[in-house]
Amino acid sequence: MATLQLKQIAKRFDDTEVLKGIDLVVNDREFVVFVGPSGCGKSTLLRIIAGLESASSGDLLVDGQRINDVGPADRGLAMVFQSYALYPHMTVEDNMGFSLRLAKVPKGERRAKVREAARILQLEPLLDRKPKALSGGQRQRVAIGRAIVRNPSIFLFDEPLSNLDAALRVQMRIELARLHEELDATMIYVTHDQIEAMTMADKIVVLQAGVVEQIGSPMELYHHPCNRFVAGFIGSPKMNFLPVEAVGSDERGVEVTLPGGGGSVVPVSGDGVVAGQSLELGVRPEHLLLDEQGPLRGRIEVIERLGGQTSLYVRMEDALVTITADGDVTNAVHDEVRFGFEQKRAHLFDGQGLALQGLHRHPLSELERRDNRARPDAGA
Numbered sequence: 001m002a003t004l005q006l007k008q009i010a011k012r013f014d015d016t017e018v019l020k021g022i023d024l025v026v027n028d029r030e031f032v033v034f035v036g037p038s039g040c041g042k043s044t045l046l047r048i049i050a051g052l053e054s055a056s057s058g059d060l061l062v063d064g065q066r067i068n069d070v071g072p073a074d075r076g077l078a079m080v081f082q083s084y085a086l087y088p089h090m091t092v093e094d095n096m097g098f099s100l101r102l103a104k105v106p107k108g109e110r111r112a113k114v115r116e117a118a119r120i121l122q123l124e125p126l127l128d129r130k131p132k133a134l135s136g137g138q139r140q141r142v143a144i145g146r147a148i149v150r151n152p153s154i155f156l157f158d159e160p161l162s163n164l165d166a167a168l169r170v171q172m173r174i175e176l177a178r179l180h181e182e183l184d185a186t187m188i189y190v191t192h193d194q195i196e197a198m199t200m201a202d203k204i205v206v207l208q209a210g211v212v213e214q215i216g217s218p219m220e221l222y223h224h225p226c227n228r229f230v231a232g233f234i235g236s237p238k239m240n241f242l243p244v245e246a247v248g249s250d251e252r253g254v255e256v257t258l259p260g261g262g263g264s265v266v267p268v269s270g271d272g273v274v275a276g277q278s279l280e281l282g283v284r285p286e287h288l289l290l291d292e293q294g295p296l297r298g299r300i301e302v303i304e305r306l307g308g309q310t311s312l313y314v315r316m317e318d319a320l321v322t323i324t325a326d327g328d329v330t331n332a333v334h335d336e337v338r339f340g341f342e343q344k345r346a347h348l349f350d351g352q353g354l355a356l357q358g359l360h361r362h363p364l365s366e367l368e369r370r371d372n373r374a375r376p377d378a379g380a
Ligand SMILES: Nc1ncnc2c1ncn2[C@@H]1O[C@H](COP(=O)(O)OP(=O)(O)OP(=O)(O)O)[C@@H](O)[C@H]1O
Pocket: 013, 018, 036, 037, 038, 039, 040, 041, 042, 043, 044, 045, 192
């Protein structure tokens, strides 16, 4: 059992406040990913959890016990770093067993634990090798093995895949997901890569400038981003944003004037919206649809064919939008195209960048329901 709770964690380096009161619950066996742009404070937050950095204020609790003053070695956590930090003169087996040797674990027991971790990570044939005779992915697995042998209550990963090439990152992502299943452990994972966050997390924590922007399951964040930042950060290719003007609102939603003069009703709550108000329409590339009758128009600037699907980059009057189309779409660069969008999948953001609340929410999965119950702040 390991539940981690952060209460109002803040961190200052001299005059700079890099974490501004973080509240978070990481439930037992959850895979939680901290994601956000460079410098948002995610590594600092992980290092505070690990005990490598102290919080300026706030409380950290593991299973209800305050651990702020407990040293890093005694927190029952194990951290895997981006730089693998393996000892070059030691074999894989000795690298993996090193912390156990320091802890004076008897040799037989040490060997058994290392062998078991090597089995889980498929490193058995490599136990006698030195790190320099390993590939990047194999070194990273050894670094993970070093954490596994310590049988931590919580695993902490700090961008562990960023030194690997794209293909290996995909493979390691799958292995980490499998590892999470097999070990049934609580894991906290830091990345700036929203695809890693989407594919691995039970729960994503989106950070920006030391503040939590939103916490939710991957699909919760995809369907219901609470603001423009989260909407633009989660999802690939990125969400498109278009300036629109409110005409009015009723029970169907908010009616807006689109760029080019067409109109549309977006099924979101119009509370507080006044006629003439400037808003932003957010539509994901996969929800923009080529349609000769569509209310939007532009000229294709670039076409990216990925095989199964094609990205069209379309220049509108004052925006460049991305449309995800069929792989076999026959359009060419410079074509004028018309397109529309799925209204029920569109978002509207006010002048502060806050999302107007959707009238028709997608049904939550069982996981999301459980997740929301566990979060006292998760009302809507
Ligand atoms: N020891 C330190 N002294 C002063 N400032 C620091 C220190 N460590 C981090 N910072 C600052 O704190 C902020 C957050 O850093 P942090 O490394 O947590 O960001 P991050 O989100 O992990 O970014 P990245 O993805 O680039 O690693 C940055 O502005 C950084 O410059």
